[in-house]
Amino acid sequence: MSELLSIQDIQRRFPGRRTPIDVLRRKPVSELVAVAGVSLQVQPGEVLGIVGESGCGKSTLARLAVGLHPPDGGSVRLLGEEMHGPDPAGRIQMVFQDPYASLNPRMSIGALLSETLQRYRPDLNPQQRKDEVIGVLGRVGLPPEIAARYPHHLSGGQRQRVSIARALSPRPRLLVADEPVSALDASVQAQIINLLQRLVAEDGIAIIFISHDMQVVRHLCDRVAVMYLGEIVEMQPVEALFANPLHPYTRALIAAVPDIQNRRSAKGPPVSGELPDAFTRITGCRFRLRCPLAESTCKAPQELRQFDAQTAVRCWKTSVERIAP
Ligand SMILES: Nc1ncnc2c1ncn2[C@@H]1O[C@H](COP(=O)(O)OP(=O)(O)OP(=O)(O)O)[C@@H](O)[C@H]1O
Ligand SMILES: [Mg+2]
Numbered sequence: 001m002s003e004l005l006s007i008q009d010i011q012r013r014f015p016g017r018r019t020p021i022d023v024l025r026r027k028p029v030s031e032l033v034a035v036a037g038v039s040l041q042v043q044p045g046e047v048l049g050i051v052g053e054s055g056c057g058k059s060t061l062a063r064l065a066v067g068l069h070p071p072d073g074g075s076v077r078l079l080g081e082e083m084h085g086p087d088p089a090g091r092i093q094m095v096f097q098d099p100y101a102s103l104n105p106r107m108s109i110g111a112l113l114s115e116t117l118q119r120y121r122p123d124l125n126p127q128q129r130k131d132e133v134i135g136v137l138g139r140v141g142l143p144p145e146i147a148a149r150y151p152h153h154l155s156g157g158q159r160q161r162v163s164i165a166r167a168l169s170p171r172p173r174l175l176v177a178d179e180p181v182s183a184l185d186a187s188v189q190a191q192i193i194n195l196l197q198r199l200v201a202e203d204g205i206a207i208i209f210i211s212h213d214m215q216v217v218r219h220l221c222d223r224v225a226v227m228y229l230g231e232i233v234e235m236q237p238v239e240a241l242f243a244n245p246l247h248p249y250t251r252a253l254i255a256a257v258p259d260i261q262n263r264r265s266a267k268g269p270p271v272s273g274e275l276p277d278a279f280t281r282i283t284g285c286r287f288r289l290r291c292p293l294a295e296s297t298c299k300a301p302q303e304l305r306q307f308d309a310q311t312a313v314r315c316w317k318t319s320v321e322r323i324a325p
Pocket of ligand 1: 034058
């Protein structure tokens with residue numbers, strides 16, 4: 001039985017922005033590497049977290065996964081089938097950070113959910129479609145009256161529920177949620193996280209959950225991929241990641257979380273310096289310019305070393321003994 005989603009060595013570059021002076025001087029367009037060869041798998045019903053600093057390529061990876069960006073290399077397979085663009089059957093759906101920007105302000109909630117249903121489930125008749133709209137609103141905890149309202153009538157939390165309802169209406173197997181709670185107040189964040197947990201528990205939906213918030217990731221995710229400058233530097237089951245972070249960058253991310261009482265991570269070095277931009281060509285380990293443990297060996301290319309099916313790290317200094325229980 002194949003995985004739900006399998007991403008193989010996916011890559012995406014963007015042309016850099018040029019100033020008018022660059023154009024006058026005929027400076028060639030430089031390219032930035034947003035995603036530099038990422039592979040990952042998602043199993044049915046699994047919640048995979050993706051963490052990393054701003055600009056490390058999380059949103060680009062999310063868009064590649066759902067087919068919103070064509071890759072420059074590599075492939076995405078959904079249930080064993082290679083994808084070319086968004087899945088016409090709607091089996092992978094995306095939920096964005098800003099629910100206001102992603103909902104058409106001129107359409108009532110009922111109309112926009114109906115539109116999505118018409119696109120993905122054209123077999124439904126108008127009455128069945130109406131019933132589905134009410135049903136899917138109920139699944140995200142909204143009353144039927146919401147169907148007649150417009151996005152500007154709703155609170156931020158209600159709007160995010162509507163975005164989730166829309167994402168659920170094609171009956172997807174996987175949601176790719178790109179910072180879905182970052183724009184919301186803490187109590188509303190908690191409600192949305194509860195809702196996502198319920199969808200996993202009750203419907204067996206899988207989620208790729210992108211977040212800056214390590215505590216939310218710890219609470220919600222089964223497994224975590226840590227990204228740095230377009231690459232995965234570590235992958236572990238969530239509890240192992242927090243108990244025994246393997247990559248110096250992961251240790252720094254966890255050490256920066258104030259409330260996590262973990263002796264090992266409390267000793268972790270803080271991340272110093274700024275994230276280099278994605279234009280910077282760095283030989284070998286891309287983290288070495290900020291890594292407190294860096295030495296000359298780190299200038300050699302670093303493989304993502306797989307220790308077992310769930311555990312991989314891109315740092316030669318991590319020994320297998322560190323991973324033993
Ligand atoms: N459409 C685009 N055109 C040009 N450059 C882009 C585009 N989208 C992303 N980038 C660049 O690619 C890199 C990765 O961006 P991306 O948005 O994927 O990062 P991110 O990890 O999602 O960051 P954040 O946490 O701020 O959302 C950045 O350097 C960004 O400027
Ligand atoms: Mg992003």
